[in-house]
Amino acid sequence: MLNALFKYKLAANLLFVNLLAGLTASTQIKNNNMNAYSDNKERKLIVRFFSSIGFIATFAMACNAFSHADPILGIMLLVSAGVYAWAFSLYRAVEKSATTILYNLYCLMLYLVVSGGAEGTGPIWIFIVSPVTYSVRGLKKGTVDIILFLLAVIAGFIITDKFNIYDYQPEQLPLRVVISFIIVALLSGFYERSREKYNEKIMALSQKNERLATIDHLTDLPNRRFMMKELAELKHVHKKTKQPYVILLADVDNFKRINDNYGHDFGDEALTQLATALKKSIPEQGVASRWGGEEFLIALPSCTKEQGQTIAEKIHQQLQKNHVRMYGKSIALTLSIGLVESQVETSIAQDIKLADELLYKAKEQGKNRTCS
Ligand SMILES: Nc1nc2c(ncn2[C@@H]2O[C@H](COP(=O)(O)OP(=O)(O)OP(=O)(O)O)[C@@H](O)[C@H]2O)c(=O)[nH]1
Numbered sequence: 001m002l003n004a005l006f007k008y009k010l011a012a013n014l015l016f017v018n019l020l021a022g023l024t025a026s027t028q029i030k031n032n033n034m035n036a037y038s039d040n041k042e043r044k045l046i047v048r049f050f051s052s053i054g055f056i057a058t059f060a061m062a063c064n065a066f067s068h069a070d071p072i073l074g075i076m077l078l079v080s081a082g083v084y085a086w087a088f089s090l091y092r093a094v095e096k097s098a099t100t101i102l103y104n105l106y107c108l109m110l111y112l113v114v115s116g117g118a119e120g121t122g123p124i125w126i127f128i129v130s131p132v133t134y135s136v137r138g139l140k141k142g143t144v145d146i147i148l149f150l151l152a153v154i155a156g157f158i159i160t161d162k163f164n165i166y167d168y169q170p171e172q173l174p175l176r177v178v179i180s181f182i183i184v185a186l187l188s189g190f191y192e193r194s195r196e197k198y199n200e201k202i203m204a205l206s207q208k209n210e211r212l213a214t215i216d217h218l219t220d221l222p223n224r225r226f227m228m229k230e231l232a233e234l235k236h237v238h239k240k241t242k243q244p245y246v247i248l249l250a251d252v253d254n255f256k257r258i259n260d261n262y263g264h265d266f267g268d269e270a271l272t273q274l275a276t277a278l279k280k281s282i283p284e285q286g287v288a289s290r291w292g293g294e295e296f297l298i299a300l301p302s303c304t305k306e307q308g309q310t311i312a313e314k315i316h317q318q319l320q321k322n323h324v325r326m327y328g329k330s331i332a333l334t335l336s337i338g339l340v341e342s343q344v345e346t347s348i349a350q351d352i353k354l355a356d357e358l359l360y361k362a363k364e365q366g367k368n369r370t371c372s
Contacts (some may be wrong), residue, residue, distance in 0.1 A: 003319030046135050047087075047098045054101060060110065068118065080108045096333075098136045105132060106149050113156040116166035123177045126153060142192065146185050154178060159226035216266060216290040219275035219330040227297055229288035229342040229350045234301055238342055245301045246341050249276075249355035250315070252294040252368040253334045260295035262329055274333055277322055281315040294333075305341040305372055312337050312370040339372035355372040 062077035084102040090097035093215075109129060112122030128151055134142040157174035159164045168174055215225035222230070234245045252274065259267040271294065278288040282298055291297040300308055316333065323330045336357030340351050358371040365371065 024212040028081065043098075043136075044094050047094055047101065050132055050136065051084050051088040054105065055088065057082050057085060063320050065118065070118065072119065076111055080104055080164065102133060102136055102145065105129065106145075106152070108151075110152055110156050113153055114160055114165055116160070118175070119169055120166065123153075123157075123173070126177065126181055127184050130181070130188040130212040134188050139189065139192045139196050143189060144240065146189075150178070150181060150185070153181070154187040219272050219290050221275045221296070222281075222287060224289065224291055227287065227291065228348075229301065230262070230287050230289075230299055231351075233241045234299060235342065235348055237301075239344055243302055244304050244341055244343065245341060246298065246303040246305065246311075247351055247355055248298040248300070248308065248312055248315075248370070249291065249352065249359050250296045250335045250341075251337075251359055251363070252350075253336055253363075258331065258333075262326075262331070266324075266326050266329065269331055270331075271324045272334075273322075273324045274319070277317065277318050281318045282311055286311070297355075303341075305339065307348065308339050308341065309370065309372060312339055316370070318369065334368035336367045338362060339370050341372075 020179070037075070038097060051083060059079045062074045065071075065074035065077055078245075087097045087100040087104070090100065105128070109126045112125055116122050117125070130146055132141075133145050133149070136142075137145055156167075157178070160168070161174070172278040214222055216223045231247070238245055239242065254269075255267065255270075257268060271290075274296070275288065278296060278298065282288055282300065283303075285302065286298060286300045288296060288298045300311060315337070318333065319333050323332050334361055338355040338361070340355040340358065342351050361372040362369050
């Protein structure tokens with residue numbers, strides 16, 4: 001009878017551990033999808049999954065304990081099932097829910113160790129602990145928790161032996177359970193470590209791709225795509241707070257001639273040095289972007305038309321002072337700029353169109369100037 005019970009519990013335990021491994025693996029597959037990556041969402045899913053499984057398992061075990069005339073075990077399991085149900089309801093407070101699930105599990109496991117559970121098979125359940133802990137806590141916190149839990153289990157076995165609370169048969173069972181637990185914990189820890197490393201790599205790759213998608217590779221300035229997002233944000237804030245901002249649309253003068261006279265490489269170098277000069281000339285909260293070709297769009301948050309004109313003037317002066325130098329050749333770049341202060345009632349497209357018109361006015365008026 002005891003043998004059958006032992007096998008049944010062992011099988012149930014294995015099924016449980018495999019289920020947890022499966023869930024962790026499916027989480028990892030989902031995490032591979034860079035667009036859908038969200039640690040927090042996955043964590044919530046894991047915590048909710050564990051609390052529901054915990055509730056179902058402990059509730060079924062409680063019914064079983066009552067039917068086998070073991071009311072104390074039955075009550076303990078019922079209390080535990082109640083705590084799991086409560087943890088499930090804490091879905092949004094994910095940390096609180098995770099801590100509740102874990103410590104409820106530890107208490108129940110320690111009780112099973114000390115009391116022996118049903119006919120001395122209680123300790124078999126402790127193998128659930130390491131995969132649940134790592135999935136919920138992560139590698140570092142999980143390892144600390146598992147070590148503390150293991151020490152408590154060893155203390156539990158010593159206490160049962162010393163005070164004869166439960167007489168384990170065969171006598172070697174506690175030692176074997178502890179050794180197997182350590183092996184399972186090490187394997188789970190190793191798996192969690194590779195999973196975390198893999199996730200870190202994916203996150204780094206995702207950030208790199210995101211950066212590449214928003215940065216112009218020649219000048220290292222944000223690209224047009226990034227600037228469109230920035231402008232949308234500025235317009236949104238402007239509409240809410242009425243705080244003005246300015247856009248400068250700048251075009252390099254006679255750039256075709258520079259390319260023709262000095263070569264394309266020199267032209268590239270000129271654009272790179274121009275980008276550096278722009279970054280130096282604008283305030284820290286300003287954003288200079290490469291709008292396309294030899295055109296640059298600069299956004300100046302919390303800035304009036306007059307302040308924008310001062311900054312545009314600074315840009316003209318900076319370019320006059322710092323010539324582009326390469327292959328022993330040196331030339332002064334000049335820019336024509338269209339300046340627009342954003343209005344609440346205008347759209348981003350309208351602001352850019354107006355800046356473009358003003359830029360061409362600057363070209364018509366003889367270049368190397370700002371029109372607003
Ligand atoms: N070297 C280099 N040249 C570029 C790049 N992008 C655009 N250009 C060149 O910039 C030049 C722009 O010429 P235009 O549109 O005629 O303008 P411009 O010569 O500056 O004349 P204005 O705008 O009237 O002052 C073209 O010859 C493009 O090939 C780039 O990334 N590198």
